[in-house]
Amino acid sequence: MVEHPSPDTNAAELPAWLSRGLADLFPAASAPESLQDPDQALAARLAEAEQLGRPLRVKLGIDPTGSDIHLGHSILFRKLRAFQDAGHTAVLIIGDFTARIGDPTGKSATRVQLSAAEVEANAETYLLQLGLGQDPARSLLDFTTPGRLEVRRNSEWLAALDLPAVIELLGTSTVGQMLAKEDFAKRYGSGTPISLHEFLYPLLQGYDSVAIRADLELGGTDQKFNVAMGRDLQRHHKQRPQFALLLPILPGLDGVQKMSKSLGNTVGLADDPLSMYSxxxxxxDAVVNDYLTLLTDLELAALPASPRERQKAMALEVTRARHGLAAAQAAQADAATLVGGAAGAGAAEAEVPEASLAAVNFPAKAFYLLAAVGICASSSEARRAIQGGGVKLDGEKLVDANREFSGPDELQGLVLQLGKKTFRRLVP
RNA sequence: GGGUCGGUGCCCGAGUGGUUAAUGGGGGCGGACUGUAAAUCCGCUGGCUCUGCCUACGUUGGUUCAAAUCCAACCCGGCCCA
Known part of the structure; x- marks a missing residue:
């Protein structure tokens, strides 16, 4: 490639771990030689950090509004981790205060406000899923290496703002600027209500950057407005404005809409190996390459061209990163046996999630059993599933929804199957 | 605050006194097909250990043999005016 004769040109290139999968970066990645300004060019800022031996402070904010982290979120954490591994400081902001307003981004309606207790409980779960107390080799973030991670809650500084401070904050932007934000514009245009407090959200998120003196903020492309707001506010507070690093929004399992729990197209970080893999x-096919780029470190060029092989390689690698190679390979093998037709014999061998019969009251009718064991959401749904011919017990189609089981003995050890991909081994 | 229009099942959206969990579409789930996919076709889509019984059309109360459908008050939202 290019020669690197001087430190100046060195800075003109970003490392691959940083540029992989980027959707947007501003103000600029690198700059012409005449403009090696560490405030304008990220490459220059990185070089400066290295020179001064001062790691960059890389901000990522999460609002603990739900309880499960899924792969869609994980692409941001993966990038944050890459910064950690390169020696920088990840500043993870738990939006315990902002979660109670609700980020209007991407929302077609005002979000429900959460109680402080709910938010705190969610925050705890998030940290555990991100790897708190775990071996960094297996977890998403590095919680153990000193100096690599700061976890901050934004109530720390936001709860302390008094009215004059809030008014000053509001004074930094205009209604026109707010309405320029796509989500607001859409909602305003379509007559969907926008509460005034929602205008505060971008300002508060921006203020977080001021509070922690961020050098760089990570976010999805939908965060562009909010991240840019951080730059404005930092400038307002006489700080060096942060760089913005935006990553694409991961499409969900449907391949069309973004991965989101409410759309039911997610893979949870906590999913067991088999369901994750399958x-x-x-x-x-259309999104396999995106998954590969955003969720793995694999070289795309080195992979087989066949879409089916790519799917498998991607599924294996993503599962491996969470559960280890052995579990991932087992999941791959099990998926092949379970779904591949020879369910009867295969199911007995394969490793499937277990479901306890403890909560079942016997005698139990088939439709009730499905619901009681948690494989169906309701007994009515179970009844329909059985009548639709989608339920198998130990590989044999279960046809009678009213079939009665007298006790756990005749069920334990058997595998209950709903559709092609939901399996439960019944245990006491 | 005034005027006006509106609030139906996961979502959109019919339905304006009388079988009926309530047309249709989307989404979801299941089946066939397939590459465990896409496309296509078919079925299901409130709850309950269910041949029946509950609960449902913003909330509460009322009229009626009978209401999602009529009346009243209230709550929430859009638009116009202030």
């Missing part, structure tokens, strides 16, 4: 190996 969901992933059937993502639409």
């Amino acid at each position: 969901k992933l190996e059937k993502v639409p």
Whole structure:
């Protein structure tokens, strides 16, 4: 490639771990030689950091509004981790204060406000899923290496703002600027209500950057407005404005809409190996390469061209990163046996999630059993599933929804199957 | 605050006194097909250990043998005016 004769040109290139999968970066990645300004060019800022031996402070904010982290979120954490591994400081902001307003981004309606207790409980779960107390080799973030991670809650500084401070904050932008934001513009245009407090959200998120003196903020492309707001506010507070690093929004399992719990197209970080693998190996062909780029470190060029092989390689690698190679390979093998037709014999061998019969009251009718064991959401749904011919017990189609089981003995050890990909081994 | 229009099942959206969990579409789930995919076709889509019983059309109360459908008050939202 290019020669690197001087430190100046060195800075003109970003490392691959940083540029992989980027959707947007501003103000600029690198700059012409005449403009090696560490405030304008990220490459220059990185070089400066190295020179001064001062790691960059890389901000990522999360609002603990739900309880499960899924792969869609994980692409941001993966990038944050890459910064950690390169020696920088990840500043993870738990939006315990902002979560109670609700980020209007991408929302077609005002979000429900959460109680402080709910938010705190969610925050705890998030940290555990991100790897708190775990071996960094297996977890998403590095919680153990000193100096690599700061976890901050934004109530720390936001709860302390008094009215004059809030008014000053509001004074930094205009209604026109707010309405320029796509979500607001859409909602305003379509007559969907926008509460005034929602205008505060971008300002508060921006203020977080001021509070922690961020050098760089990570976000999805939908965060562009909010991240840019951080730059404005930092300038307002006489700080060096942060760089913005935007990553694409991961499409969900449907391949069209973004991955989101409410759309039911997610793969959870906490999913067991088998369901993680089997969901992933059937993502639409069109998004397999996105998954590979954003969720793995694999070289795309080195992979087989066949879409089916790519799906498998991607599913295996993503599962491996969470559960280890052995578990991932087992999941791959099990997926092949379970779904591949020879369910009867295969199911007995394969490793499937277990479901306890403890909560079942016997005698139990088939439709009730499905619901009681948690495989169906309701007994009515179970009844329909059985009548629709989608339920198998130990490989044999269960046809009678009213079939009665007298006790756990005749069920334990058997595998209950709903559709092609939901399996439960019944245990006491 | 005034005027006006509106609030139906996961979502959109019919339905304006009388079988009926309530047309249709989307989404979801299941089946066939397939590459465990896409496309296509078919079925299901409130709850309950269910041949029946509950609960449902913003909330509460009322009229009626009978209401999602009529009346009243209230709550929430859009638009116009202030």
